[in-house]
Amino acid sequence: MKFTEEHEWLEVEDDLVVVGITEHASEQLGDIVFVEVPEAGTTVTKGDEVVVIESVKAASDILAPLDGEIVEANGALEENPGLVNEDPTGKGWFFKMKVEDLSALDDYMDEAEYKDFIG
Amino acid sequence: MADLKRTVFFDLHNELGAKMVPFAGYEMPVQYKLGVMKEHLHTRASAGLFDVSHMGQVILRPRSGDLADVAAALEALVPVSVLGLKEGRQRYAMFTNDAGGILDDLMVANRGDHLFLVVNAACKEADIAHLRAHLSDACEIEVIEDRALVALQGPAAEKALSRLNPYAAGMRFMDSANLGFFGEECWVSRSGYTGEDGYEVSVPNGKAVDLARALLEMDEVEAIGLGARDSLRLEAGLCLYGHDIDETTSPVEAALEWAIQKVRRKGGAREGGFPGAARILDELENGTTRRRVGILPEGRAPMREGTGLFADAEGGAAIGTVTSGAYGPSIERPMAMGYVEIDHAVDGTQIFGEVRGKHLPAIVSPLPFRPSNYKR
Structure with a gap:
C-alpha cells in the first residue's frame, strides 16, 4: 500500500489502482455524511478533484493521485457514507482506476514513511 | 491559542479528550471522544452536558427597588413584554437596532428582585456596553464573572439533575429558580437550546467542576461539544446569532414574531417604544x-x-x-x-x-x- 500527502491510500489490485483515504484522515474529518464518487469511464488527470466528502464539520475534495481512467466507483458510499469511518482501508474505498504506468506509484510514500509524515 | 480565554472547565475538557477550538474568543470543546454524531444522538436519547460558560451572564437590579422600573427600562431595548414576565419565569428576547435589525438574542429571567440575562458570547461586550449606555439610570448592571454556566439537555436530564436536588423535577419549561447543589445556590432555568427538555445551571466557579463531574459520573450523561450543539439547535429550528440572525435581519424576517407579545404590537398597551419599532410594527402588519x-x-x-x-x-x-x-x-x-x-x-x-x-x-x-x- 502506498500513501499520498493528501492522506489517500493506493493499492494495486488486478492491475488497477484502488484509492481511498487513510484511517488518520477519516478520524480527522469526523463523521462522514456524504460521499460523491466519480462515474466509471471518467478520464482524470493527477490533481483533479474526483471525490467530494462531507463530514459533520466540512466539505473536502479528494484529488486524483495519478493520470488515468476511473473504471469503477464504490456506489455503496452514496447510501452509506459512514463506511469511510468504519472501514477506511476496506469497504470505504472510493474508486478503482486504470493507469498507463504503475511505476508512477513509486513516487508515493510507503507505510513507514506515511507514519512518519503524520507524526 | 494564547489570546483565548478559558472557562473553569478547561482542564476537565482536556481530561475528557476534547478537541479544543477557538470560539467567540474562548478555547472551547468542539467534540469529545464520542464525536459529533454520537454526541448528538446521545443528547436526544439520554442527556448531554454542555459547557456554555462563555456566554454572558448579567444581572439588572432596580435602583428604585421596584423591579417594574428595570423591566420598563429593558422594554426600551427589546420588542418583548418584560413587564409581563412573572417572577420565576424566563423568556426569549432580542436587542434590536434603530434599523429594526437584531443586535443579539438573549434570555431574560425575572428572579424577584432582579432580572437575569444570558447573552451570546460573541456579543457580550457590545451587549454590556449597550445596557450601560441605556439602562444605567434605572439599574445597577452587574456582569457575573464568578459563575460558570452549564446546560444539561435531553430526556434523561430531569432524572439526572433531580438526583442532586429533587426540586429540579418540579420545574416546568422556562421556569427559573434557585436550587442548591453542593451547598451553593445555583440559578437554574428549565430551558436550553437543543429542542430537548433540560436545564441551564449558573453555578459558582468554585463548585462548577464538582457539579459537572457528579453529572458526568451518571450513566445517562455524556459531555457534548459545540459541534453537536450546532446540529441539535438546527434540527430544533433555533437561530444561531451571526448566522441566521444579525444586524441586517429583522425579527419578522427571521420568523421570530412569536417572541413579540401583543402588548408591544400595534394597538397594544405598550405598543412600540423599542429600537426599530417603526419597521418591526409595520412588518408585523404587512409582512416582509x-x-x-x-x-x-x-x-x-x-x-x-x-x-x-x-x-x-x-x-x-x-x-x-x-x-x-x-x-x-x-x-x-x-x-x-x-x-x-x-x-x-x-x-x-x-x-x-x-x-x-x-x-x-x-x-x-x-x-x-x-x-x-x-x-x-
Whole structure:
C-alpha cells in the first residue's frame, strides 16, 4: 500500500489502482455524511478533484493521485457514507482506476514513511 | 491559542479528550471522544452536558427597588413584554437596532428582585456596553464573572439533575429558580437550546467542576461539544446569532414574531417604544419581502452556509441564501435554514441550492425539523 500527502491510500489490485483515504484522515474529518464518487469511464488527470466528502464539520475534495481512467466507483458510499469511518482501508474505498504506468506509484510514500509524515 | 480565554472547565475538557477550538474568543470543546454524531444522538436519547460558560451572564437590579422600573427600562431595548414576565419565569428576547435589525438574542429571567440575562458570547461586550449606555439610570448592571454556566439537555436530564436536588423535577419549561447543589445556590432555568427538555445551571466557579463531574459520573450523561450543539439547535429550528440572525435581519424576517407579545404590537398597551419599532410594527402588519425558512435538501449533499438558493433548476437570479446547513443526525438527512424571497417561503415550495456548480433540489419545510420535547 502506498500513501499520498493528501492522506489517500493506493493499492494495486488486478492491475488497477484502488484509492481511498487513510484511517488518520477519516478520524480527522469526523463523521462522514456524504460521499460523491466519480462515474466509471471518467478520464482524470493527477490533481483533479474526483471525490467530494462531507463530514459533520466540512466539505473536502479528494484529488486524483495519478493520470488515468476511473473504471469503477464504490456506489455503496452514496447510501452509506459512514463506511469511510468504519472501514477506511476496506469497504470505504472510493474508486478503482486504470493507469498507463504503475511505476508512477513509486513516487508515493510507503507505510513507514506515511507514519512518519503524520507524526 | 494564547489570546483565548478559558472557562473553569478547561482542564476537565482536556481530561475528557476534547478537541479544543477557538470560539467567540474562548478555547472551547468542539467534540469529545464520542464525536459529533454520537454526541448528538446521545443528547436526544439520554442527556448531554454542555459547557456554555462563555456566554454572558448579567444581572439588572432596580435602583428604585421596584423591579417594574428595570423591566420598563429593558422594554426600551427589546420588542418583548418584560413587564409581563412573572417572577420565576424566563423568556426569549432580542436587542434590536434603530434599523429594526437584531443586535443579539438573549434570555431574560425575572428572579424577584432582579432580572437575569444570558447573552451570546460573541456579543457580550457590545451587549454590556449597550445596557450601560441605556439602562444605567434605572439599574445597577452587574456582569457575573464568578459563575460558570452549564446546560444539561435531553430526556434523561430531569432524572439526572433531580438526583442532586429533587426540586429540579418540579420545574416546568422556562421556569427559573434557585436550587442548591453542593451547598451553593445555583440559578437554574428549565430551558436550553437543543429542542430537548433540560436545564441551564449558573453555578459558582468554585463548585462548577464538582457539579459537572457528579453529572458526568451518571450513566445517562455524556459531555457534548459545540459541534453537536450546532446540529441539535438546527434540527430544533433555533437561530444561531451571526448566522441566521444579525444586524441586517429583522425579527419578522427571521420568523421570530412569536417572541413579540401583543402588548408591544400595534394597538397594544405598550405598543412600540423599542429600537426599530417603526419597521418591526409595520412588518408585523404587512409582512416582509424575505423570510427565514427551513430547507430540506432532497439528496444527500448538505447545503452549507452561503449556498445560493434558486427558483429554477437552471439557476437564474438567486432567491435567497442558506444561513445554516448541516447533516441532521436524528432526522438522518441534510437540513438547512436560510432566507428566501417571500413568494418562495411557503412550506412545500420546490427550490434549488447551488452546490459545487450544480443546482440540487430542496423543499421549503416547516421548523423545527424534529418535534421539540419541552416539559410545559
